[in-house]
Amino acid sequence: MATGLARGAAQRGKRIAFGDGRRILWDEHSAEIFRANPNLAPPGSERDRDVEWMPYYKGHRLYNRRVGNRWVWNFDFHAMPGEIYFDADELAAGRRHGQGFVVIEPQSAQWKPVAPNKDWGVQKFQAVADRLRGQGFRVAQFRSRKSATVALPGVEQIATASFRDALAVLSHAALYIGSEGGLHHGAAAVRVPGVVLFGGFVPPEVTGYATHVNLTGGAAACGSLRRCSHCRKALAAISVDDVVAAASNLLMKEAA
Numbered sequence: 001m002a003t004g005l006a007r008g009a010a011q012r013g014k015r016i017a018f019g020d021g022r023r024i025l026w027d028e029h030s031a032e033i034f035r036a037n038p039n040l041a042p043p044g045s046e047r048d049r050d051v052e053w054m055p056y057y058k059g060h061r062l063y064n065r066r067v068g069n070r071w072v073w074n075f076d077f078h079a080m081p082g083e084i085y086f087d088a089d090e091l092a093a094g095r096r097h098g099q100g101f102v103v104i105e106p107q108s109a110q111w112k113p114v115a116p117n118k119d120w121g122v123q124k125f126q127a128v129a130d131r132l133r134g135q136g137f138r139v140a141q142f143r144s145r146k147s148a149t150v151a152l153p154g155v156e157q158i159a160t161a162s163f164r165d166a167l168a169v170l171s172h173a174a175l176y177i178g179s180e181g182g183l184h185h186g187a188a189a190v191r192v193p194g195v196v197l198f199g200g201f202v203p204p205e206v207t208g209y210a211t212h213v214n215l216t217g218g219a220a221a222c223g224s225l226r227r228c229s230h231c232r233k234a235l236a237a238i239s240v241d242d243v244v245a246a247a248s249n250l251l252m253k254e255a256a
């Protein structure tokens with residue numbers, strides 16, 4: 001999301017400094033995602049003349065604020081597709097699995113306490129994968145050393161060396177299907193359509209993209225950081241049929 005906020009800065013002769021106005025505050029993922037991006041000022045460039053401050057950093061994300069045990073969403077904030085600047089080697093590596101496949105992400109960020117409020121269910125993702133394979137689509141999921149994501153039987157396992165590598169491969173996919181999280185932002189950045197399982201935790205109006213089909217199960221987002229029955233109900237209200245229909249629709253558009 002950060003790279004979307006910084007988009008176009010270099011064209012204006014500026015670089016965006018994400019921080020509190022004194023220090024540039026990047027998080028543990030920033031250096032990887034921001035690499036080679038001309039719109040961003042890295043830590044250490046605080047005093048450069050071309051920096052433009054933006055108060056966006058861990059603990060101060062602009063799109064939400066913490067009140068007790070929930071996030072209050074800022075409905076004035078709308079995520080803009082981000083940008084990844086790949087080098088030639090990354091682009092070449094990204095082509096190693098061909099193109100036109102569907103990437104499915106059956107689990108995301110399981111280590112986060114909020115995971116149950118965003119987890120649609122591995123069995124339902126399996127059913128979606130089976131149906132799409134039945135329609136003749138190639139369905140794949142990413143595997144990395146870090147993630148302990150379950151491998152869906154019958155789904156091609158693509159080993160990725162890093163998040164950037166995953167996005168370089170993803171850029172050749174026809175579709176992303178998965179929950180709201182890193183890869184849905186990545187899909188938007190590499191211009192890949194998506195079916196994104198939002199459920200009732202975070203509103204698509206804030207962190208979703210118009211190029212994706214964002215499914216909420218009809219719920220208004222609660223932002224609860226505790227296990228939430230409203231969120232579970234919202235996810236349960238999204239059927240395998242809903243996801244397959246949205247996916248087929250986007251895949252037909254891609255093919256047209």
Ligand SMILES: [Zn+2]
Nearest residue numbers: 222228230231
């Ligand atoms: Zn909820």
